[in-house]
Amino acid sequence: MSETPFIRCPGCDTLIDPTRTACPGCGRCPACGVKRSQTVKTCPNCNLAYCSCCGRCPQCLELRYSEIGPCECGHPKDAQQIEDLVRYHATVGAERxxxxxxxxxxxxxxxxxxxxxxxxxxx
Ligand SMILES: [Zn+2]
Ligand SMILES: [Zn+2]
Ligand SMILES: [Zn+2]
Ligand SMILES: [Zn+2]
The missing domain is CATH 1.20.5 (Single alpha-helices involved in coiled-coils or other helix-helix interfaces)
Incomplete structure:
Protein backbone atom coordinates (compact mmCIF):
# COMPACT_ATOMS: atom_id res chain seq x y z
CA MET A 1 0.00 0.00 0.00
CA SER A 2 1.74 3.14 -1.19
CA GLU A 3 -1.20 5.53 -0.82
CA THR A 4 -1.50 7.49 2.40
CA PRO A 5 -4.76 6.41 4.03
CA PHE A 6 -7.23 9.16 4.77
CA ILE A 7 -8.19 9.86 8.34
CA ARG A 8 -11.16 11.47 10.05
CA CYS A 9 -10.15 14.80 11.58
CA PRO A 10 -10.28 14.36 15.38
CA GLY A 11 -11.76 17.87 15.60
CA CYS A 12 -14.56 17.90 13.05
CA ASP A 13 -14.87 14.47 11.36
CA THR A 14 -13.87 15.75 7.91
CA LEU A 15 -11.94 13.26 5.79
CA ILE A 16 -8.40 14.56 5.52
CA ASP A 17 -4.92 13.57 4.45
CA PRO A 18 -2.96 13.04 7.71
CA THR A 19 0.05 14.92 6.31
CA ARG A 20 -1.89 18.19 6.08
CA THR A 21 -0.70 20.90 8.47
CA ALA A 22 -4.24 22.08 9.18
CA CYS A 23 -7.61 20.43 8.65
CA PRO A 24 -9.43 22.16 5.76
CA GLY A 25 -12.68 21.69 7.66
CA CYS A 26 -11.91 23.24 11.06
CA GLY A 27 -8.42 24.71 10.61
CA ARG A 28 -6.98 22.68 13.48
CA CYS A 29 -3.73 20.73 13.54
CA PRO A 30 -4.90 17.10 13.28
CA ALA A 31 -2.14 15.94 15.65
CA CYS A 32 -2.49 18.29 18.65
CA GLY A 33 -5.82 20.03 17.92
CA VAL A 34 -4.44 23.58 18.06
CA LYS A 35 -6.37 25.99 15.84
CA ARG A 36 -3.89 27.00 13.15
CA SER A 37 -5.94 29.65 11.39
CA GLN A 38 -8.89 31.98 11.57
CA THR A 39 -11.83 30.59 9.64
CA VAL A 40 -11.57 31.53 5.96
CA LYS A 41 -14.84 31.12 4.10
CA THR A 42 -14.02 32.10 0.51
CA CYS A 43 -11.24 31.15 -1.90
CA PRO A 44 -9.11 34.27 -2.52
CA ASN A 45 -8.38 33.20 -6.10
CA CYS A 46 -11.92 32.48 -7.28
CA ASN A 47 -13.95 34.47 -4.76
CA LEU A 48 -16.13 31.39 -4.26
CA ALA A 49 -17.25 29.92 -0.93
CA TYR A 50 -15.27 26.87 0.20
CA CYS A 51 -17.33 23.75 0.85
CA SER A 52 -18.54 24.01 4.44
CA CYS A 53 -17.69 20.39 5.23
CA CYS A 54 -14.43 19.56 3.43
CA GLY A 55 -13.04 23.05 2.79
CA ARG A 56 -12.46 22.61 -0.94
CA CYS A 57 -12.96 25.41 -3.47
CA PRO A 58 -15.50 24.23 -6.08
CA GLN A 59 -13.61 25.95 -8.90
CA CYS A 60 -9.86 25.47 -8.44
CA LEU A 61 -10.28 22.52 -6.02
CA GLU A 62 -7.67 24.11 -3.77
CA LEU A 63 -8.00 23.02 -0.14
CA ARG A 64 -8.40 25.67 2.54
CA TYR A 65 -5.39 26.35 4.85
CA SER A 66 -2.97 24.75 2.36
CA GLU A 67 -0.48 27.60 2.87
CA ILE A 68 -0.08 27.05 6.62
CA GLY A 69 3.37 25.89 7.72
CA PRO A 70 4.29 23.06 10.10
CA CYS A 71 2.76 23.11 13.60
CA GLU A 72 4.69 23.69 16.83
CA CYS A 73 3.99 20.09 17.86
CA GLY A 74 6.10 18.89 14.94
CA HIS A 75 3.26 17.90 12.66
CA PRO A 76 3.52 17.00 9.77
CA LYS A 77 7.31 16.50 9.93
CA ASP A 78 7.01 13.91 12.70
CA ALA A 79 6.51 10.55 10.99
CA GLN A 80 5.57 8.90 14.30
CA GLN A 81 2.70 11.35 14.82
CA ILE A 82 1.36 10.68 11.33
CA GLU A 83 1.60 6.95 12.00
CA ASP A 84 -0.41 7.41 15.22
CA LEU A 85 -3.01 9.54 13.45
CA VAL A 86 -3.47 6.85 10.81
CA ARG A 87 -3.64 4.15 13.48
CA TYR A 88 -6.30 5.82 15.61
CA HIS A 89 -8.27 7.91 13.14
CA ALA A 90 -8.13 5.94 9.89
CA THR A 91 -11.46 5.67 8.10
CA VAL A 92 -11.03 1.90 7.90
CA GLY A 93 -9.59 -0.35 10.59
CA ALA A 94 -8.76 2.30 13.19
CA GLU A 95 -7.65 0.91 16.55
CA ARG A 96 -8.94 2.03 19.91
ZN1 LIG B 1 -11.18 19.29 11.26
ZN1 LIG C 1 0.03 20.44 16.18
ZN1 LIG D 1 -17.52 19.01 1.05
ZN1 LIG E 1 -10.56 28.63 -5.84
Missing part, protein backbone atom coordinates in the same frame (compact mmCIF):
# COMPACT_ATOMS: atom_id res chain seq x y z
CA UNK A 97 -6.65 4.36 21.77
CA UNK A 98 -4.79 2.54 24.58
CA UNK A 99 -6.35 4.98 27.09
CA UNK A 100 -9.81 3.51 26.44
CA UNK A 101 -8.68 -0.03 27.17
CA UNK A 102 -6.99 1.34 30.29
CA UNK A 103 -10.30 2.76 31.52
CA UNK A 104 -12.08 -0.54 30.94
CA UNK A 105 -9.38 -2.34 32.93
CA UNK A 106 -9.82 0.04 35.86
CA UNK A 107 -13.60 -0.56 35.84
CA UNK A 108 -13.09 -4.35 35.76
CA UNK A 109 -10.59 -4.20 38.63
CA UNK A 110 -12.97 -2.04 40.70
CA UNK A 111 -15.82 -4.51 40.05
CA UNK A 112 -13.64 -7.45 41.12
CA UNK A 113 -12.63 -5.59 44.30
CA UNK A 114 -16.30 -4.81 44.95
CA UNK A 115 -17.30 -8.50 44.67
CA UNK A 116 -14.37 -9.61 46.84
CA UNK A 117 -15.55 -7.06 49.43
CA UNK A 118 -19.12 -8.44 49.27
CA UNK A 119 -17.97 -12.03 49.81
CA UNK A 120 -15.64 -11.17 52.66
CA UNK A 121 -18.46 -9.27 54.41
CA UNK A 122 -20.81 -12.27 54.06
CA UNK A 123 -18.17 -14.72 55.27
Missing amino acids: RPAETGCILVVVILLILFFIGMFTLKG
Whole structure:
Protein backbone atom coordinates (compact mmCIF):
# COMPACT_ATOMS: atom_id res chain seq x y z
CA MET A 1 0.00 0.00 0.00
CA SER A 2 1.74 3.14 -1.19
CA GLU A 3 -1.20 5.53 -0.82
CA THR A 4 -1.50 7.49 2.40
CA PRO A 5 -4.76 6.41 4.03
CA PHE A 6 -7.23 9.16 4.77
CA ILE A 7 -8.19 9.86 8.34
CA ARG A 8 -11.16 11.47 10.05
CA CYS A 9 -10.15 14.80 11.58
CA PRO A 10 -10.28 14.36 15.38
CA GLY A 11 -11.76 17.87 15.60
CA CYS A 12 -14.56 17.90 13.05
CA ASP A 13 -14.87 14.47 11.36
CA THR A 14 -13.87 15.75 7.91
CA LEU A 15 -11.94 13.26 5.79
CA ILE A 16 -8.40 14.56 5.52
CA ASP A 17 -4.92 13.57 4.45
CA PRO A 18 -2.96 13.04 7.71
CA THR A 19 0.05 14.92 6.31
CA ARG A 20 -1.89 18.19 6.08
CA THR A 21 -0.70 20.90 8.47
CA ALA A 22 -4.24 22.08 9.18
CA CYS A 23 -7.61 20.43 8.65
CA PRO A 24 -9.43 22.16 5.76
CA GLY A 25 -12.68 21.69 7.66
CA CYS A 26 -11.91 23.24 11.06
CA GLY A 27 -8.42 24.71 10.61
CA ARG A 28 -6.98 22.68 13.48
CA CYS A 29 -3.73 20.73 13.54
CA PRO A 30 -4.90 17.10 13.28
CA ALA A 31 -2.14 15.94 15.65
CA CYS A 32 -2.49 18.29 18.65
CA GLY A 33 -5.82 20.03 17.92
CA VAL A 34 -4.44 23.58 18.06
CA LYS A 35 -6.37 25.99 15.84
CA ARG A 36 -3.89 27.00 13.15
CA SER A 37 -5.94 29.65 11.39
CA GLN A 38 -8.89 31.98 11.57
CA THR A 39 -11.83 30.59 9.64
CA VAL A 40 -11.57 31.53 5.96
CA LYS A 41 -14.84 31.12 4.10
CA THR A 42 -14.02 32.10 0.51
CA CYS A 43 -11.24 31.15 -1.90
CA PRO A 44 -9.11 34.27 -2.52
CA ASN A 45 -8.38 33.20 -6.10
CA CYS A 46 -11.92 32.48 -7.28
CA ASN A 47 -13.95 34.47 -4.76
CA LEU A 48 -16.13 31.39 -4.26
CA ALA A 49 -17.25 29.92 -0.93
CA TYR A 50 -15.27 26.87 0.20
CA CYS A 51 -17.33 23.75 0.85
CA SER A 52 -18.54 24.01 4.44
CA CYS A 53 -17.69 20.39 5.23
CA CYS A 54 -14.43 19.56 3.43
CA GLY A 55 -13.04 23.05 2.79
CA ARG A 56 -12.46 22.61 -0.94
CA CYS A 57 -12.96 25.41 -3.47
CA PRO A 58 -15.50 24.23 -6.08
CA GLN A 59 -13.61 25.95 -8.90
CA CYS A 60 -9.86 25.47 -8.44
CA LEU A 61 -10.28 22.52 -6.02
CA GLU A 62 -7.67 24.11 -3.77
CA LEU A 63 -8.00 23.02 -0.14
CA ARG A 64 -8.40 25.67 2.54
CA TYR A 65 -5.39 26.35 4.85
CA SER A 66 -2.97 24.75 2.36
CA GLU A 67 -0.48 27.60 2.87
CA ILE A 68 -0.08 27.05 6.62
CA GLY A 69 3.37 25.89 7.72
CA PRO A 70 4.29 23.06 10.10
CA CYS A 71 2.76 23.11 13.60
CA GLU A 72 4.69 23.69 16.83
CA CYS A 73 3.99 20.09 17.86
CA GLY A 74 6.10 18.89 14.94
CA HIS A 75 3.26 17.90 12.66
CA PRO A 76 3.52 17.00 9.77
CA LYS A 77 7.31 16.50 9.93
CA ASP A 78 7.01 13.91 12.70
CA ALA A 79 6.51 10.55 10.99
CA GLN A 80 5.57 8.90 14.30
CA GLN A 81 2.70 11.35 14.82
CA ILE A 82 1.36 10.68 11.33
CA GLU A 83 1.60 6.95 12.00
CA ASP A 84 -0.41 7.41 15.22
CA LEU A 85 -3.01 9.54 13.45
CA VAL A 86 -3.47 6.85 10.81
CA ARG A 87 -3.64 4.15 13.48
CA TYR A 88 -6.30 5.82 15.61
CA HIS A 89 -8.27 7.91 13.14
CA ALA A 90 -8.13 5.94 9.89
CA THR A 91 -11.46 5.67 8.10
CA VAL A 92 -11.03 1.90 7.90
CA GLY A 93 -9.59 -0.35 10.59
CA ALA A 94 -8.76 2.30 13.19
CA GLU A 95 -7.65 0.91 16.55
CA ARG A 96 -8.94 2.03 19.91
CA ARG A 97 -6.65 4.36 21.77
CA PRO A 98 -4.79 2.54 24.58
CA ALA A 99 -6.35 4.98 27.09
CA GLU A 100 -9.81 3.51 26.44
CA THR A 101 -8.68 -0.03 27.17
CA GLY A 102 -6.99 1.34 30.29
CA CYS A 103 -10.30 2.76 31.52
CA ILE A 104 -12.08 -0.54 30.94
CA LEU A 105 -9.38 -2.34 32.93
CA VAL A 106 -9.82 0.04 35.86
CA VAL A 107 -13.60 -0.56 35.84
CA VAL A 108 -13.09 -4.35 35.76
CA ILE A 109 -10.59 -4.20 38.63
CA LEU A 110 -12.97 -2.04 40.70
CA LEU A 111 -15.82 -4.51 40.05
CA ILE A 112 -13.64 -7.45 41.12
CA LEU A 113 -12.63 -5.59 44.30
CA PHE A 114 -16.30 -4.81 44.95
CA PHE A 115 -17.30 -8.50 44.67
CA ILE A 116 -14.37 -9.61 46.84
CA GLY A 117 -15.55 -7.06 49.43
CA MET A 118 -19.12 -8.44 49.27
CA PHE A 119 -17.97 -12.03 49.81
CA THR A 120 -15.64 -11.17 52.66
CA LEU A 121 -18.46 -9.27 54.41
CA LYS A 122 -20.81 -12.27 54.06
CA GLY A 123 -18.17 -14.72 55.27
ZN1 LIG B 1 -11.18 19.29 11.26
ZN1 LIG C 1 0.03 20.44 16.18
ZN1 LIG D 1 -17.52 19.01 1.05
ZN1 LIG E 1 -10.56 28.63 -5.84
